[in-house]
Amino acid sequence: MMDLGLVAVCGAGAMGSGIAQVAAQAGHSVVVFDTSDAALARGLTAVQTSLAGLIKRGRLSSAAAEAFACKIAWTTRIEDIGDAVLVIEAIIEDADSKAKLFDRIEAVVAETAILATNTSSLAVSGLAAVRAVPGRFLGLHFFNPAPVMKLVEVIRGVATEPAVVDEAMRLMGAWGKSAICVRDVPGFIVNRVARPYYAEGFRALGEGAARPEVLDTLFRKAAGFRMGPLELADLIGQDINFAVARSVHDACFGTPRFTPQHAQGALVEAGLLGRKSGRGVYDYRIGGAPTVDGPGESETPGHIVIGAEVDPVLASLVVAAGGIPGGIPSNCIEADGVLVAISDGRLAATWAEQHGKPVVLLDWSARDSESCGFAVSAAAALPVARGLLAAIGREALELADRPGLIILRTLGQVANAAGDAVRDRVAEPAEIDQAMRIGANYPFGPLAWAEAYGHARLIRTMENIARKTGEAMYQPSDYFRSTP
Numbered sequence: 001m002m003d004l005g006l007v008a009v010c011g012a013g014a015m016g017s018g019i020a021q022v023a024a025q026a027g028h029s030v031v032v033f034d035t036s037d038a039a040l041a042r043g044l045t046a047v048q049t050s051l052a053g054l055i056k057r058g059r060l061s062s063a064a065a066e067a068f069a070c071k072i073a074w075t076t077r078i079e080d081i082g083d084a085v086l087v088i089e090a091i092i093e094d095a096d097s098k099a100k101l102f103d104r105i106e107a108v109v110a111e112t113a114i115l116a117t118n119t120s121s122l123a124v125s126g127l128a129a130v131r132a133v134p135g136r137f138l139g140l141h142f143f144n145p146a147p148v149m150k151l152v153e154v155i156r157g158v159a160t161e162p163a164v165v166d167e168a169m170r171l172m173g174a175w176g177k178s179a180i181c182v183r184d185v186p187g188f189i190v191n192r193v194a195r196p197y198y199a200e201g202f203r204a205l206g207e208g209a210a211r212p213e214v215l216d217t218l219f220r221k222a223a224g225f226r227m228g229p230l231e232l233a234d235l236i237g238q239d240i241n242f243a244v245a246r247s248v249h250d251a252c253f254g255t256p257r258f259t260p261q262h263a264q265g266a267l268v269e270a271g272l273l274g275r276k277s278g279r280g281v282y283d284y285r286i287g288g289a290p291t292v293d294g295p296g297e298s299e300t301p302g303h304i305v306i307g308a309e310v311d312p313v314l315a316s317l318v319v320a321a322g323g324i325p326g327g328i329p330s331n332c333i334e335a336d337g338v339l340v341a342i343s344d345g346r347l348a349a350t351w352a353e354q355h356g357k358p359v360v361l362l363d364w365s366a367r368d369s370e371s372c373g374f375a376v377s378a379a380a381a382l383p384v385a386r387g388l389l390a391a392i393g394r395e396a397l398e399l400a401d402r403p404g405l406i407i408l409r410t411l412g413q414v415a416n417a418a419g420d421a422v423r424d425r426v427a428e429p430a431e432i433d434q435a436m437r438i439g440a441n442y443p444f445g446p447l448a449w450a451e452a453y454g455h456a457r458l459i460r461t462m463e464n465i466a467r468k469t470g471e472a473m474y475q476p477s478d479y480f481r482s483t484p
Helices: 014-025 037-056 061-069 097-108 125-129 163-173 197-205 212-222 227-236 238-251 262-269 347-353 379-391 406-425 429-439 446-453 454-467 478-482
Strands: 007-010 030-035 070-077 087-088 115-119 137-142 151-156 176-185 304-306 332-335 338-342 359-362 371-375 395-399
Touching: 007 014, 007 097, 014 030, 014 037, 014 061, 014 070, 014 137, 030 151, 030 304, 037 061, 061 070, 061 151, 087 097, 097 115, 097 125, 115 163, 125 137, 137 163, 151 163, 151 429, 163 176, 176 429, 197 227, 197 238, 197 262, 212 227, 212 371, 212 395, 212 406, 227 238, 238 262, 304 454, 332 379, 338 347, 338 379, 347 359, 359 379, 371 379, 379 395, 406 429, 406 446, 406 454, 406 478, 429 446, 446 454
Parallel strands: 007 030, 007 087, 030 070, 087 115, 115 137, 151 176, 338 359, 371 395
Antiparallel strands: 137 151, 304 332, 332 338, 359 371
């Protein structure tokens, strides 16, 4: 039992200093090791700033904050970590650099000390293989900022002793974290399942589906995400995000589901790394992402006919209860001679060709959303789309006509990645959903979303996208075929 023994953190960057603060607030004495005095000074400042924020918000007294800060020692001497019962490495994502550091750690700590890496994408089993005692080695993947984010992925390598995993799970719970035990696979849960969120955003950007601010607005206002994929990648750092994409793709032997996107790679090559460089998808020297203006005043279509099996989202668009059912496809409404439907993975042009009428195709959106994306098969359908959406107070954001549009296609791919993770025994379905909600701040778990959407419906939708794009990466996960 580690109880309140000394915890060592190796690496004084944002993650290392944050982990040190978490351990100190849980009652441990902590020593932070780094080879750079400047890095140690920055780490100390980061902890002091974080604790001051807690005081300002009334979460902590000044006396308690001072006591926690005094529990953390900062050193450039590796020998000072010798009495640690737990050592957490939190340096750059480079296997060779980590191996060299662990060589130094093993030379000074007891054989009973547990060794953990905070890697977000490297194989824990590979890092453990060159250790003197592989059984005491595991992954503890914290999320940034560590004092705020509740999730910790506890990664069990193939050689990790079960007792070591159990003790780590217990300790993370004592630190106030939501710990999920994860099998050692590329990207673990969050970085694996979240890959399509970024990839689909950059693919839509590369295809010219809409302006970047429109794409990000839809994820925030139509689907309930805190940030859209493009602005989130700018915040994380395009270089970091793209490196994880490449790492997961390579480690999965080129699985198409995780294909990195050229549009993001081009930003990295150009040095447009996001907020930290001043420019990325957006230019932060002039304020970042522009605001999307609403559509203004629009007339409500006068004559609306309701399909036999109208979707609940479409039903919310019906502002006149009159009309005669029949004569139009199910899951559609007809407004002034224009068919209005929710995307099922096919193009608006395909719908129009099949039914001989202009079509407005709506992207998926939450029932209480503020915005809705749409594509039209003909310019004549534009006023109908804007009128219907304005009538229920939604922002109408036009998209290029593409299979699955943007929100539906992305959610389908994230659900596919989550389904594949269940199939590969990465974690249980409820744990995967929990990880995505608290580790990636998703508004809902991807598997819960898929269940509400309907597995059979999701299969049809993704098959339509795969057929039209000609890409196997969109084929539905086997998980949905085997789960009612």
